[in-house]
Amino acid sequence: MPVQKSTRIEIRRADPADAPAIARVLLESFLEFKALYTEAGFAATTPEVDQILRRMQEGPVWVALCDEDVIGTVAAVIRGDAVYIRGMAVLPAARGSGAGAKLLKRVEDWALREGFLRLFLSTTPFLDSAIHLYEKAGFQRISGKHDLFGTPLFTMEKTLSPS
DSSP, X not given: OOOOTTSOOEEEEOOGGGHHHHHHHHXXXXXXXXXXXXXXXXXXXXXXXXXXXXXXXXXXXXXXXXXXXXXXXXXXEEETTEEEEEEEEEOGGGTTSSHHHHHHHHHHHHHHHTTOOEEEEEEXXXXXXXXXXXXXXXXXXXSOOEEETTEEEEEEEEEOOOO
C-alpha cells in the first residue's frame, strides 16, 4: 500500500534487530533496476544481513518508519574530513512520502553535531528519482564517472554550514 506524504514518518537510529528489514528495503528498492547493474554491483548495492551488521559497526545507520514498518534506510561512515552517505533507499510504495528527505536531513544533522562540514555520496546515472532528491537537498555532482564492479557511478557532495 502506498505511503502518503501526509503520513507520519519517524526516523530513528537502527539497531541490530533492524538488519533483516534494512536488507529487505535495500533489495526491494533496487530490484526494479537490477538489469542496469552488473551482478557484483547489484550485490554490493543490496547487502545481506551480515554485511549490514558490519556497516553498523563502521558508522550510524538510520531507518524511516511508517506505522512501525521500516520503509527506508540510510547509513553514514566517516571518510577523512567528510561523511560518506551509503545504503540510501526508500521502498517503492513509500517514494514521495518525504522519507528520503528526512533520512538525508538526519545524516546532515548528525554530521554537523560530529563537526563535519561535507557530505558526499555515489549514485548511478539511471537512478533519476534519487538524483533529483539529492539535488533538491543541495548536493551537486563533483566528479566524472567511476564504477562499482562495472556499474557506472558518479559522486555528489554537499557543503554544510554550522549554525
